[in-house]
Amino acid sequence: MQHGKGFNRLIAAMLALAAGCGPSAGAAPWQPAPGHEQIPLWPDALAIARPVTRGEELARVGTGLIAGRPATAIENVTRPTMTIYPAQGANSGAAVLVFPGGGYRILAIDLEGSEVCDWLTARGITCVLLKYRVPGSGPWWDPDCNCRRIPAVPMALQDAQRAIGLIRRRAASLGVDPHRIGALGFSAGGHLVAAVSTNAERAYAPIDAADRESSRPDFAVALYPGHLWEEPGLTLAPDIRVGPGTPPTFLLQAENDPIDDVRHSLTYYLALKQAHVPTEMHLYAEGGHAFGLRRTAQPITGWPALVEAWLVTIGMIPAPH
Numbered sequence: 001m002q003h004g005k006g007f008n009r010l011i012a013a014m015l016a017l018a019a020g021c022g023p024s025a026g027a028a029p030w031q032p033a034p035g036h037e038q039i040p041l042w043p044d045a046l047a048i049a050r051p052v053t054r055g056e057e058l059a060r061v062g063t064g065l066i067a068g069r070p071a072t073a074i075e076n077v078t079r080p081t082m083t084i085y086p087a088q089g090a091n092s093g094a095a096v097l098v099f100p101g102g103g104y105r106i107l108a109i110d111l112e113g114s115e116v117c118d119w120l121t122a123r124g125i126t127c128v129l130l131k132y133r134v135p136g137s138g139p140w141w142d143p144d145c146n147c148r149r150i151p152a153v154p155m156a157l158q159d160a161q162r163a164i165g166l167i168r169r170r171a172a173s174l175g176v177d178p179h180r181i182g183a184l185g186f187s188a189g190g191h192l193v194a195a196v197s198t199n200a201e202r203a204y205a206p207i208d209a210a211d212r213e214s215s216r217p218d219f220a221v222a223l224y225p226g227h228l229w230e231e232p233g234l235t236l237a238p239d240i241r242v243g244p245g246t247p248p249t250f251l252l253q254a255e256n257d258p259i260d261d262v263r264h265s266l267t268y269y270l271a272l273k274q275a276h277v278p279t280e281m282h283l284y285a286e287g288g289h290a291f292g293l294r295r296t297a298q299p300i301t302g303w304p305a306l307v308e309a310w311l312v313t314i315g316m317i318p319a320p321h
Helices: 004-017 110-121 155-169 188-198 263-274 299-313
Strands: 038-040 058-061 072-075 081-085 095-099 126-131 140-142 147-149 181-186 219-223 249-254 279-284
Touching: 081 110, 081 155, 095 110, 095 155, 095 188, 110 126, 110 181, 126 155, 155 181, 155 188, 181 188, 188 219, 219 299, 249 263, 249 299, 263 279, 279 299
Parallel strands: 095 126, 095 181, 181 219, 219 249, 249 279
Antiparallel strands: 038 081, 058 072, 081 126, 140 147
16 A cells, blocks of 8 residues: 555644644634534434544644645544534535545644635535544554554544434525535545445444434545555555445546545546446646645646536536526
8 A cells, every 4th residue: 555655744744734833822622713603413422432632622723834824723533523604695505514634633624624615605505514533533644653544433434424414314404405415525534535425334323313314425526535545556445335326526636646646536536437426537737735725826726616517517506607
């Protein structure tokens, strides 16, 4: 498997976002912008698996800049939540559940989270931002052993499945069509998009009516994903089980991505096509990794327009007037 060094670089880069701002500098648990409530995914009395953390949950604003702005990283999430961002203007009826990246170590909560919701809601799409459990909640690179680890409990997948069920159960009150709910994620979040798209069975024992709803998204967008490719050749990771029920999927990655090799997207694309899943992929020569929605001189950062056009073509949002 060819991503040990890449994931070490990813961890270093993402943790650098949070560098220089220790707890004494005012770090505290993340809160969404005023007017947006965090909704717990699981009942308070329910015992759920807890990741091994090295402290309390906190959000740190980094000193490094991405497209001229700092980014915020969340660490040590043990009680996952979802935050609803209602559609603005004409409601399309579509919803997107967003998975920030961070190597299953941390969550890039604004760069690959709340900023995504600002874009989607402005286009009439309800956005749901998932704060899933980290660290070690999905396949990850453990710096202590310098090795790849697979968690005994797929906590991130559980959180993603639970969130989709909750959105479907509450679709009417959210102004959402229960058959137009998608998932969008970056890097490790891109892997989580593939995992929730290809694992139809719940990864936990159902607890209420929300868990009787389908946990598969109706469409999927994976941006610079990792953990999908294994050697030899273009072998798909065993936890990704593509089949005819896998939803239409959009893939985007840069060929010079220094963190997640472009073969992660290529491998998943080939598996989707072999299963006759409608798929669109865009590869760019340049672009790197972890750019989110922040526009730069790189053409790859125009990707939101490509996603919007694709959502029209698959019938999830109306064409612009």
